[in-house]
Every structure is written in structure tokens, then in C-alpha cells.
Amino acid sequence: MRIIVKERDNVEEHVCVIDKEAHHGCWMPARQVPSPNCDARPANEVSLLLIHAISLPPGQFGGSAIEALFTNQLNPDEHPFFAEVAHLRVSAHFLIRRDGQCIQFVDAGQRAWHAGRSRWWDPGRRAWRTALNDFSVGIELEGDDKTPFAKAQYRALVDATQWLMARYPQLTSSRITSHAKVAPLRKTDPGPAFDWAYFYQRLVGQSS
Numbered sequence: 001m002r003i004i005v006k007e008r009d010n011v012e013e014h015v016c017v018i019d020k021e022a023h024h025g026c027w028m029p030a031r032q033v034p035s036p037n038c039d040a041r042p043a044n045e046v047s048l049l050l051i052h053a054i055s056l057p058p059g060q061f062g063g064s065a066i067e068a069l070f071t072n073q074l075n076p077d078e079h080p081f082f083a084e085v086a087h088l089r090v091s092a093h094f095l096i097r098r099d100g101q102c103i104q105f106v107d108a109g110q111r112a113w114h115a116g117r118s119r120w121w122d123p124g125r126r127a128w129r130t131a132l133n134d135f136s137v138g139i140e141l142e143g144d145d146k147t148p149f150a151k152a153q154y155r156a157l158v159d160a161t162q163w164l165m166a167r168y169p170q171l172t173s174s175r176i177t178s179h180a181k182v183a184p185l186r187k188t189d190p191g192p193a194f195d196w197a198y199f200y201q202r203l204v205g206q207s208s
């Protein structure tokens, strides 16, 4: 959305218009909750999908803490764990809740802050790459290492991935990986509960 000011009869009129060019990275089915934790991609490349999992507090589902974290509104006094993470300036492009609802925090054309220190072997360039936020999309699934993800979450993840692959042709099904794979000493998400075979089966099944 962009605010434009029209002058008519010397009266300023503020009109909201959908600016398709500026917001082509918004996925329509997602509820939009803009995060300030983003900036411009340095090279306009979108060619990698990183799948994450998150629960706040850890192991608990539901509530508004993840949204609060990604919008810098998490109250550190509400839970001992919140005090550890409330100062972080982080985000992801999407969060898929347990019921499959999707929230978008950052336009996919913008750089979200989700990968942290990480590196990935780019098979196209035949080189290790760092600064993965520059060219990746981050999708968080609400979950933990132990609990199977919900069918509705796989459905929404496949839908979002299909849209991303159509929107950004450099992002192909061979350029999808986990946070754990790109930061193996620090991260485990989305963890062993994420069923990669099921995800790819649905992804390929829907695109053919």
C-alpha cells in the first residue's frame, strides 16, 4: 500500500492505492503484519528458501509471542525465555501457524533477518555462500523438534512455496533447505519432526 496525495480544488486528499510494483512480494492469502526488521536486498536475487521452526515460549504453541518478537514488541517480563530473546532484531518473511494460517512479516522482495551466521553450497555457482539473508526467503513453521507438523501447515507451506517459485524463477525445488543445514552448529530447525519426503511429494504433485 502506498499513500499518494492528490490535490483537488486546493484540498489535499489522501488516497491509498495498491502499488503492484512495490508490493509484488506480498502473498495474498497471508495476513500482513509488517516487521521493521528488514531492508533492501543488495542484488535483487531471490534464489533460496530456508525452512525454519519456532515456538515461543519453546514447546508451546498458540499465543502472540512470535508476532511480538518479529515486530520488536515482545515483553521480556512475561516469561524467562522472552528476556533472553526480546532484544533480538529478527524476522522471517512468513510464519505458518499450527492451523495453517499464514502471516507475512516482510515482502519477499525485501531482505528479512532470519538466517544469522550460516553458509550454503550454491550448486549453480559451485561455491559456498554466506550472507544468506541477501538472497533467501525465510519461512517459519510454528513447531519444535519433537511434535509432528500439522497437515494444514504442509498445505500452506506448499502453497507459499509454489507461489514463490512462480514469482522468483531462480528459486527452484532444488534450492530449498533447512536452517539446521546452513547453521549446523547453532540450529536444529525445523528438526527431525519435519517430513521432507512428504513436503517434496506434495510440492511436486501440485506442480505437475
Ligand SMILES: [Zn+2]
Pocket: 051, 052, 053, 114, 179, 187, 189
Ligand atoms: Zn531458524
